[in-house]
Amino acid sequence: MTAPTHPGDRPSLRRLAPTIALTAVVSALAVVAAVTAAPHSVRVPLALGGSAAALLLCAAVTWAVHAGRAARGARRRLETVSQDIGRLLQQQARTTEEARQEQQRLIDELAQQRSEFADSFEQERARIHQDSSQELDWYRQENTRLAAGLERANRERASAIAAASNAAGRMQALATATLADLRAMEERHTGEDVLADLLHLDHRTAQAGRLADSIAVLTGARSGRRWARPISMESILRGAMGRISGYRRVRVHSVSEAAVAGHAAEGVMHALAELLDNAANFSPPTAEVHVYVEEVPSGVIVSVEDSGLVMGDVQLRRAEQAVAGDTSGLGGLTGTRLGLAVVGRLAAKHGLKVSFRPSARGGTGVLMLVPQDLLARPVAEEPALPNGTPSPEPVPAQADPVHESAEPDDAATEDEDADGPTGLPRRRRGRTLAEAERKAAHQPAEPRPAPAAEDARVRAARFNSFRQAVRPAGPDSDAGSEAHGTSGAADETARYAPAPTHDPVPAPHPESDPKAPSHQHAYPEGDTTS
Amino acid sequence: MSRPGRDDAPDRLYTITGGRSGAGPDNPFDLVTLVVAESEPATGMQSEHAAILRLAEFPVSVVEVAAELRLPVSITKILLGDLLVAGRVSARHPHRPAITDPDILEQVLVGLRNL
Structure with a gap:
C-alpha cells in the first residue's frame, strides 16, 4: 500500500493475535495428531514438515486476515471520502445556487432601486424645474417691477432736477435783473437812507442769487452769468x-x-x-x-x-x-x-x-x-482809466484768449459797427466794451481818439450821472446848501429837475432815459432762461 | 442808469464801501467840490481809490469823479472821504460859480438833453 494509511486502518497485531493463536492451535493439534498417528520412522520429518507447514499456514492466515481487514478499512474510507465528495459537491452546488440567487436578488434590488432613484430624481427634477421656473417668473416679474420702478424713479429724478434747474435758472435771472434794477435805483436815489435800504436789499438779493446759483450748479444748469x-x-x-x-x-x-x-x-x-x-x-x-x-x-x-x-x-x-x-x-x-x-x-x-x-x-x-x-491779463478798467491811458503792463497776447482767437477779424467789423447811424456803440453778444476800449487804448499817440463811439458813450454816461446827481439836490439833500456860491445854481437845477420826466423828446439811448423803469427790461431778462 | 447786461461789474456797491451806505456828517464833499490828488496810487490800494487818484491828477469835481467811476455820488463821496482822511487827496470848493445866469443854465440843460 502506497497510500498513507490512517492509524485505524492498519490492523494491529493485537487484533490479529486471536487469529494467529487459533490457527496456531489448530495447526499444532493437526501436527500433533499427524505425528501421533504416524509411524516412528516418519515421525521426526513429519513433525518438522508439519511444523513448517503450520507456521506457513499461520503466516498466510494472518496475512489474509490482515489484508482482508485492510481492504475493508480502505473500502470504508473510500466510501467516506466519496460521501464527503458528494456532500461537498452538493454544498458547492447549493452555495452556487445561493450565490446566484443572491446575485439575482441584488441585481433585482439594484434595478429596483435604480428605477426608484430615477423616478424620484425625475420627480425632483421636475419639481425643481417647476420651482425654478416659478422662481424665475417671480424674479422676472420682480425685475420688471424694479426696472419699472427704477425707470419711474429716474424719470421723476430727471424731471425734478429739470424743474429745480429751471426754477433755479429763473431765480438766477430774476436775481440778476433785480440786482441790475437795484443798481439802477442806487444810481437814481441819492438820499442816504434810501441808499442804505437799497444796499441792504441789494445784499439780500445777492445772497438769494447765490443760493439760486448753487442750486443751478448742483442741478447741472448753466451758470448764472457770463462775463464777456x-x-x-x-x-x-x-x-x-x-x-x-x-x-x-x-x-x-x-x-x-x-x-x-x-x-x-x-x-x-x-x-x-x-x-x-x-x-x-x-x-x-x-x-x-x-x-x-x-x-x-x-x-x-x-x-x-x-x-x-x-x-x-x-x-x-x-x-x-x-x-x-x-x-x-x-x-x-x-x-x-x-x-x-x-x-x-x-x-x-x-x-x-x-x-x-x-x-x-x-x-x-x-x-x-x-x-x-x-x-x-486785466484789461484797462473803463471808468478808472481815462481814454488812452494804458494799463501798466499791457500784454495783449495774453489778454482773454477766447475773444482774441475766436474772432480774429473782430476789429474790422467792430469799427464798422461802432459808428452806427446814431453814433452810439452797438454791442453784440460776446462783444466786450472793454475790448473796444483796449483797442482804442492801443492806438498810438492819440490821447483822445476823437469820434470813438465809446467816447460818446462815456460822455453820455457822464452827463447822465451829472444830471442824476444834480436832480435830487432838493430839500432832502444838503449838497446845495453847504456852499454859498453853488446854492443858487443848485436850486435852479432842482427846479428843472422834474423836467426830464415830462420830456417829450424821445431819448436816443435807453441809458439816458431816466423814465424808463428798470422793470421793463427786467422781465425779458428774467425770461431768458424760462 | 446801467443796463443789466454782460458788461456790468460783479462788484456790488456795498462791497466797494465795505458796507457803508452814506458819508459821515463831517464829509466835506458836495457835488462840485474840486478834488486834487496828493499822492500817486499805491499798490494794494482799492482800485477805485487808485482810479480816483489817477483822475484827480488835475482838479476834478466830485460829480465828474462819480461819472468816470460810474458810481453813485454818495458812494463816491465815501471813497473820497476815505482818501481825504488818509491825506491822499485835498478838496476845495470853487470860489464862485462860473455861470450864474439861470437862463444860460437852462439853455445848456436843454441843449445837453437834446444831444
Whole structure:
C-alpha cells in the first residue's frame, strides 16, 4: 500500500493475535495428531514438515486476515471520502445556487432601486424645474417691477432736477435783473437812507442769487452769468464777498494784477463765495476772515483763512472728498451744507484745485488754485482809466484768449459797427466794451481818439450821472446848501429837475432815459432762461 | 442808469464801501467840490481809490469823479472821504460859480438833453 494509511486502518497485531493463536492451535493439534498417528520412522520429518507447514499456514492466515481487514478499512474510507465528495459537491452546488440567487436578488434590488432613484430624481427634477421656473417668473416679474420702478424713479429724478434747474435758472435771472434794477435805483436815489435800504436789499438779493446759483450748479444748469471780459481778481473777490452775509468780516490782502477769464469768472466767484461763507459761518461772529491772493507759476492761489473751528481728520477728509468733485450724485447732500458740493462741482468744471489745511490763525485754511489757463491779463478798467491811458503792463497776447482767437477779424467789423447811424456803440453778444476800449487804448499817440463811439458813450454816461446827481439836490439833500456860491445854481437845477420826466423828446439811448423803469427790461431778462 | 447786461461789474456797491451806505456828517464833499490828488496810487490800494487818484491828477469835481467811476455820488463821496482822511487827496470848493445866469443854465440843460 502506497497510500498513507490512517492509524485505524492498519490492523494491529493485537487484533490479529486471536487469529494467529487459533490457527496456531489448530495447526499444532493437526501436527500433533499427524505425528501421533504416524509411524516412528516418519515421525521426526513429519513433525518438522508439519511444523513448517503450520507456521506457513499461520503466516498466510494472518496475512489474509490482515489484508482482508485492510481492504475493508480502505473500502470504508473510500466510501467516506466519496460521501464527503458528494456532500461537498452538493454544498458547492447549493452555495452556487445561493450565490446566484443572491446575485439575482441584488441585481433585482439594484434595478429596483435604480428605477426608484430615477423616478424620484425625475420627480425632483421636475419639481425643481417647476420651482425654478416659478422662481424665475417671480424674479422676472420682480425685475420688471424694479426696472419699472427704477425707470419711474429716474424719470421723476430727471424731471425734478429739470424743474429745480429751471426754477433755479429763473431765480438766477430774476436775481440778476433785480440786482441790475437795484443798481439802477442806487444810481437814481441819492438820499442816504434810501441808499442804505437799497444796499441792504441789494445784499439780500445777492445772497438769494447765490443760493439760486448753487442750486443751478448742483442741478447741472448753466451758470448764472457770463462775463464777456476778464474780471480782475479784486472784482472777483468783491463779487464773492458781496454774496455772503458776513462780508464785512472779510479782509482782502491782494496786490495781484491777475484777472480771471470771463467764461470762468462766475464759477470762480461762486466757489470763492461758498468758501468765504463757510469760513465766515464757522468762525466766531466777530472774527475776521482773511483772504490772501498769491501769484504762482501755475496760476493764482487764493487762500481763505479763518480763526474758527479746526476741522478734524474726518471732517477734513470729507471736505476734501466733497471738493474733489468726485461726488457724482446728489446723494451726499445734506440740505444745509450745499457749499462744498457746489465748490466741488465748480472745481471739477473749471479745473480749480481746492485743498484744506489747518490755518495759522487757529482755524481752517482753504487754498484754491486758479490755474493759469483761466487767467487773463486785466484789461484797462473803463471808468478808472481815462481814454488812452494804458494799463501798466499791457500784454495783449495774453489778454482773454477766447475773444482774441475766436474772432480774429473782430476789429474790422467792430469799427464798422461802432459808428452806427446814431453814433452810439452797438454791442453784440460776446462783444466786450472793454475790448473796444483796449483797442482804442492801443492806438498810438492819440490821447483822445476823437469820434470813438465809446467816447460818446462815456460822455453820455457822464452827463447822465451829472444830471442824476444834480436832480435830487432838493430839500432832502444838503449838497446845495453847504456852499454859498453853488446854492443858487443848485436850486435852479432842482427846479428843472422834474423836467426830464415830462420830456417829450424821445431819448436816443435807453441809458439816458431816466423814465424808463428798470422793470421793463427786467422781465425779458428774467425770461431768458424760462 | 446801467443796463443789466454782460458788461456790468460783479462788484456790488456795498462791497466797494465795505458796507457803508452814506458819508459821515463831517464829509466835506458836495457835488462840485474840486478834488486834487496828493499822492500817486499805491499798490494794494482799492482800485477805485487808485482810479480816483489817477483822475484827480488835475482838479476834478466830485460829480465828474462819480461819472468816470460810474458810481453813485454818495458812494463816491465815501471813497473820497476815505482818501481825504488818509491825506491822499485835498478838496476845495470853487470860489464862485462860473455861470450864474439861470437862463444860460437852462439853455445848456436843454441843449445837453437834446444831444
